[in-house]
Every structure is written in structure tokens, then in C-alpha cells.
Amino acid sequence: MSDGTLYDKVWEKHKVTELPNGQDQLFVGLHLVHEVTSPQAFGMLEERDLDVAFPDRTFATTDHVVPTEADKRQRPFPDREAEEMLSALERNTADSGITFFGFDSGKQGITHVVAPELGLSQPGMTVACGDSHTATHGAFGSIGIGIGTSQIRDVLATGCIAADKQKVRRINVEGTLGEGVYAKDVILKIIQDLGVDGGVGHVYEYGGSAIDALDMEGRLAVCNMSIEGGARAGYINPDETTYEYLRGREYVPEGEAFEERKAYWESIASDAGAEYDDVVTIDADGIDPLVTWGINPGQVIEIGDAVPSPADFDARTDREAAERALKHMDIEPGQSMLGYDVDVAFLGTCTNGRVSDFEAAARVLEGNTIDGDVRALAVPGSETVRAECERRGIDETFINAGFQWRRAGCSMCLAMNDDALEGDEVCASSSNRNFVGRQGSKDGRTVLMNPAMVAAAAIEGAVTDAREYLDDDPTGSAGGVGDGEVAD
Amino acid sequence: MADEQHITEVSGTGVPIPGDDIDTDQILPARFMKEVTFDNMADYLFYDARRDDDGERNEHPLNRFEGASIAVVNSNFGCGSSREHAPQAMMRWGVDGVVGESYAEIFRDNCKSIGIPAVTTDHETVTELQAWIEDNPDGDVEIDVEGETVSYGGRTIDVDITDAMQEALVEGIWDTTTLMYSNMSKVETTAASLPYVENA
Ligand code: SF4
Numbered sequence: 001m002s003d004g005t006l007y008d009k010v011w012e013k014h015k016v017t018e019l020p021n022g023q024d025q026l027f028v029g030l031h032l033v034h035e036v037t038s039p040q041a042f043g044m045l046e047e048r049d050l051d052v053a054f055p056d057r058t059f060a061t062t063d064h065v066v067p068t069e070a071d072k073r074q075r076p077f078p079d080r081e082a083e084e085m086l087s088a089l090e091r092n093t094a095d096s097g098i099t100f101f102g103f104d105s106g107k108q109g110i111t112h113v114v115a116p117e118l119g120l121s122q123p124g125m126t127v128a129c130g131d132s133h134t135a136t137h138g139a140f141g142s143i144g145i146g147i148g149t150s151q152i153r154d155v156l157a158t159g160c161i162a163a164d165k166q167k168v169r170r171i172n173v174e175g176t177l178g179e180g181v182y183a184k185d186v187i188l189k190i191i192q193d194l195g196v197d198g199g200v201g202h203v204y205e206y207g208g209s210a211i212d213a214l215d216m217e218g219r220l221a222v223c224n225m226s227i228e229g230g231a232r233a234g235y236i237n238p239d240e241t242t243y244e245y246l247r248g249r250e251y252v253p254e255g256e257a258f259e260e261r262k263a264y265w266e267s268i269a270s271d272a273g274a275e276y277d278d279v280v281t282i283d284a285d286g287i288d289p290l291v292t293w294g295i296n297p298g299q300v301i302e303i304g305d306a307v308p309s310p311a312d313f314d315a316r317t318d319r320e321a322a323e324r325a326l327k328h329m330d331i332e333p334g335q336s337m338l339g340y341d342v343d344v345a346f347l348g349t350c351t352n353g354r355v356s357d358f359e360a361a362a363r364v365l366e367g368n369t370i371d372g373d374v375r376a377l378a379v380p381g382s383e384t385v386r387a388e389c390e391r392r393g394i395d396e397t398f399i400n401a402g403f404q405w406r407r408a409g410c411s412m413c414l415a416m417n418d419d420a421l422e423g424d425e426v427c428a429s430s431s432n433r434n435f436v437g438r439q440g441s442k443d444g445r446t447v448l449m450n451p452a453m454v455a456a457a458a459i460e461g462a463v464t465d466a467r468e469y470l471d472d473d474p475t476g477s478a479g480g481v482g483d484g485e486v487a488d
Numbered sequence: 489m490a491d492e493q494h495i496t497e498v499s500g501t502g503v504p505i506p507g508d509d510i511d512t513d514q515i516l517p518a519r520f521m522k523e524v525t526f527d528n529m530a531d532y533l534f535y536d537a538r539r540d541d542d543g544e545r546n547e548h549p550l551n552r553f554e555g556a557s558i559a560v561v562n563s564n565f566g567c568g569s570s571r572e573h574a575p576q577a578m579m580r581w582g583v584d585g586v587v588g589e590s591y592a593e594i595f596r597d598n599c600k601s602i603g604i605p606a607v608t609t610d611h612e613t614v615t616e617l618q619a620w621i622e623d624n625p626d627g628d629v630e631i632d633v634e635g636e637t638v639s640y641g642g643r644t645i646d647v648d649i650t651d652a653m654q655e656a657l658v659e660g661i662w663d664t665t666t667l668m669y670s671n672m673s674k675v676e677t678t679a680a681s682l683p684y685v686e687n688a
Contacts, residue, residue, distance in 0.1 A: 016678045017671055021655040025668050027678045029685065037571065039524035047664070053672070057685065065522055081522035088524045123682060132570040132594060146594055148572035149526075150601030154665050159675055162664040164652055196509070197564050200593065230567075232593050264683040296509055316611075317508040317563055414518040414569075433566055435513045442517075442536040 001038035002168035004274035006124075006237055007203055009145050011165055013268070014126045023162040028123040028145075030137075031155050032111040033060035033098065035089040036416070037130030041152035042092040052096040054159040059120060061094045061101040062086055063110040063247060065416045068379050072101060072418070082417065096156075109382020109408040112136040112350035116220060117384050119249025123238035123265035128155050133350050133432065135226040139219035139236030140242055141269060143203070145233055166232060167201055167277035172208035175285030180467035182360065183218030184352060184430070184450040185223040186210060188290040188300050190282055196298035199231025202277070205270065206236050210284040216245040217356045224351045225432050228297040237269040291337045292434045292448040294325030299434075300448070301337065305463050309333030328436060329445050330424075337463045340447065343425040345376040345403075345458035346439075347451055349413045352383025357451040358389050362397040364455035364469040370402040371461030376420060378403045379411040403458070415440025415478035428457035494660035495603055498585035499630035500557025502640070503549050504618035510561065511568030512595065516577045518569075528556040529577035550581070553621070560618050561588035563611070566595025566613075575599045585631040587638055587647065589614050600653045603662050605633045607647040617645075634658050 002008055016025040052058060065082040065411035067073055077083040093100040101107040101114060112133050117310045123141035127134055130152045137144035151161050173186055204226050219236050226234025243262055246252045253261050288302040301307065310322040326333065347361055358378065370376050378398045380386035386408055389395050396407045412419040413431040420440025421427055427439055427446050447463060456466035522533035532636050537547040545551045565588050566574060577599045580582060586599065586606040599606045616669055621627065629640040633654060656662035679685045
């Protein structure tokens, strides 16, 4: 059993009591709410005549169903169902005294982008959201837990969830990332090595030299995809990078109060002698950018490698999964993903929809135009991200290259709005899931990759090693890459 | 009241839903989540998988085993998104219990939250049961939550269920809101002890 880890400490601090069913009742320090999974929960609350217990610890925004085309964001939306969902959220949050970041606030966006950039997500918190990518907030050294609608009802009514404590696996990612290799590649590498269900029963604590070197936006991308590795939560111990990122953000205390808060943050980091249930080491030295070749995020290869054959896998389930994947993606074992035709390029999401992601892609796009047959969408993760990109002129690079520059939302990550794949289109995507049907068409094909690779795929109309575009970078803007702090 | 419902056993005819890593995007495609209640979710269950290219119902087991109560699935069932829409759709379609090789954790939690026992056993046992249901579409499958067994066709097999789920269902305490609401004074104390919670 783990002992002395951040997970143990945060759990202990938030444990209210043990429940008769053997689970722990855990206080949720930050509850994030969006329009898709919450209306049913608010409805259940109303049925029972219960109030929201901690409205001050609850924050809402809208992301999944909102249109991302500027002229479609007039209310009421033409899409009646989307309008109904957003109206319900506005009503529910207003009635309960919950802060709602709507369009007018200028802060609307994907919950997992908005909460970090406003300084809502902080070390030593428990964070819950009716969304499986709540692990994202673990980048700050918090415990982010994705929950279902009945559990949202629990949190609204009691400020708590009933939870089972998990084992803790420490993942040491050692080495130095090469030029053009990003946090996204690190987490894809981890999932390649440990599998999509490798994390079941565990939370992941990421550390090691390659993780330490990442900025906060990179760390958010890594923790974001913990769930794709089967782990319910993933986190990184807070350090100076974390504290400096938080300083000055809207919901972070200032002056002396900051120092006091920081003392708490430091106190919850894993002890030097902490005990883990499991420790693994991943070699990140010299890895190449990774791309998926299949229909789950574990079906992934470094860009130079060949698509594997089902026979390469030991487990029966993996062999069968590989067969289904090859058929869906219409590729052969031994083939390279380089040159795989791409119809759509999608840049955004809670994995890679932050300023540094757009910077990395812009660096590739600078001075280039996208392939005439490619439909390319750049969808900032939040309106704050959009404003910052526009302030820096990054949007111009996208527009000049032929990308559509959109407003914030989940967009084609799961296609609950108008942004969807059609037929068997192939999408080069900076999102986190390549499941069949995920991007809105049951025959659609998703190739997951880092943002620079999405840009390169858009230019070539095919999967491409984006590093080819970095060698002769005419703008010399390399300084921007990897240094993803939102300026202010 | 929901919180008094003890679930010690569930039974009925079975429906095999074969395949590993069946994610919630397949169980309940995201485009059908744009409703503010769960009421119509049964209509959307496995929507794409149940239809052929011209939108006609195909030979998917859910089309062939209408009226079934026990779903039998393979490994890592319900992975992907946390949407409770997935088990809600299954429940509203008629599923009262699930037998499988393994589940994604959020999916299993969601099942517990709505009172659906999800039990596990090994690959061979699951595939045998799936084959038996194919041959015996009218045969009864019973999950004994308390005794941790599944019975069908005169056979009884041992299965596993997590302690938390078993306790919750058998004791009728799977409604965690009611359970936790009784501890509100302790919750206030915990909240007040946290340096980042103001005016708690
Ligand atoms: S961007 Fe995608 S993964 Fe992230 S919250 Fe939205 S739908 Fe979920």
C-alpha cells in the first residue's frame, strides 16, 4: 500500500468518513460543471428538494455542445437541443448561486482549460467533474476525478463523492525530449508501453526528468490522458513551475496569502521516501513523435515505425483489437503511417487546445498553406486562449495558412455540435480519443498526434513528420515553443 | 424511496454483447446526449452498431434479444467517457445486471450508482455463457449478488463483485446521496479544515 504520496495526503485531508459500504466519503474541493452531464443531476436534486451544498466551490462553463463558428453563437442557437442544454445550465447555475463562465464573460471554454488558466485548479485539491478528463487538473498536484451524473448529484447535494482509494503507480519518465517532440508524445509513449488498461485500479504519479522539464501546459496534456491509460487519475507533484504558473491568476490569493497557500501546496507533495504500489520507468530519451494507427489510444507508434501485425501482440484481446483496428483504418501491417491520407485537420481540445499548442502548430504553418483538399479547424480551448493567440497574432498564421479560426469549445473532439467528420474521412487530430464514431461519423478515422504534427498533416494532406518543417523555420520563432505560459 | 431498495439477485433472459474494449461512444454515441433527461436513452443504445448502412436494424444482439435483462460482455467494457448515459441507456432498455470479464472503473461506478450489479468472471466462462444464451434465448440467467454466483441452464458459476458494490446493493445503500447527506456536519468540519476553502 502506498504511503506518504501526494495521493495519500490529499485523500487523508479530504476524507470525511468511511461509509457503511466500505467506501470513503471524500470532500470535493472544486466541482466543475458543464452542460451535458449536469442537467439530469440538477433534476434529481430538485426531485429530492435538495440545495447545492457548496455553490462557492462549484464553477460552470459550457463546452461540449456550443457552436464554434462565431456567427452561430447568437442565442437562441438554431440547434434547439443545444439551446435547451445551455439554457438549462444557465438556469440551474443562476438558481443555485454557482459562478457560470458563459459567452459574455469572455472566459468560456472547455472546463479543463478554463479552470487551470483562472487559477481555480490548485495543488492539494480534490477536483471532480462529470467528465472523464478531470485527471487533467492533476498537473497541479491535485486529485482530479471524473464522475457520472449520479455522482454529480452527490457532489451538488453533499460536496462529496463516495470513492475507493486506488493504488499509486509512480511513472518515472527519464530523458530529454528532442526538438519537435512534445508532452503529447510523452503520454502516448506511456500508453503505448503500459496499455490502455494498464492503469486500471491505479492513479498515476508522473515524475522524472522529462516531466520536471515540462511547463504547466505540457503537464496538463500528460495528466489529461491518464484516463486513456486506464488510470482514474494522474498527477504531478507541485514544484516551482507550478507555483510560478499560479502566481497572479484570478482565483489565486496574492501577497502573504499566496505564501500561506504555497506552504500548504508544498506540504502535500509526495515525500522523498514515499512508498508506491508500483514503480515503472519510461525512457523518453530520443523518442520520436507518436501517431495512432488504430482505434484506441494504445494502438500507437513512433512516426518512423511500421504498423504492427496482430501476431505481434501476446494477448488475445490485443490481437483481436488490432484486427478490428486495421480493418477500420484500412491499413496493412508493416505499412508506415507516413503518407496516410488526411482529409481533416483538427487542432484544439482539453489535451492540446492551449496557447503553447497553437504556437507549436503556428511554427509549422508559418509561410505555408494547407493542402487544398483538407478541411482544417483551429479551435481554441477557451476564449482566454483565443484572445491571447489573437493578441500574439497567432490566429493570422492559421488563417493565412487556410485554417478556420474558431471560437472555444470541444468541437470535433466528440462532435456534439456541427463540427463532425463525414463518411470515412481521416482526421489528423490533437484530441485524446480515436474510438470508432468519436468524431461524429461511424466510419470516420482518427489519427491522434501532437499539434505540430496536425499542422504538418494539414499542409501535406497526409501524415507527416512535422520536424521536417522545423529545420528551415524562416521566422526563428523557436523561442515560443514549449514555453507555454499564458503571458500576464 | 430508492435508498431502501435491496438488490440481492437479478434475473431474466440474457443478451450477449461480444467484444473487448467496447467504449461508451459505442454504447451511447455522443450525438444522442443532447437531451436534458435520460428518458429517451434506450432508443439510442448502441445506435450505430444496431443499424446497417441504410439505417435498417441489423442482426446486432440487442435487436435479436429484445426483452433481455442480463447483459453478458467481455473485457474492459464501458471504457472511455464518463457518461452515465451509457448504463442509463442499458437500464432503460431493460438491463438489470451485467456479467463480464472486466469493466472500466467509471462505468462500474456508474452502474453501482443506479443499482445495476456488474459482476466479473474469466474469459472462458463468459464466452460459454454468451454461447449458451445464443442457443437458449428464452433461458433464464440469474445473478446472485449476495452469493456471488451466476446460474443458468442448471449450472452455477462463481463470479466476483467488488465489496463496495455488493455491500451497497445488498444493504440497499447504493443511493450515495442519502448515505452521505447524513454526514453533513462532518463534511462541514472537513471543509473548514482545508486551507483553500473559505467561508465553509
Ligand atoms: S475536449 Fe474532448 S475530451 Fe476534452 S472535455 Fe471536451 S469532449 Fe471531453
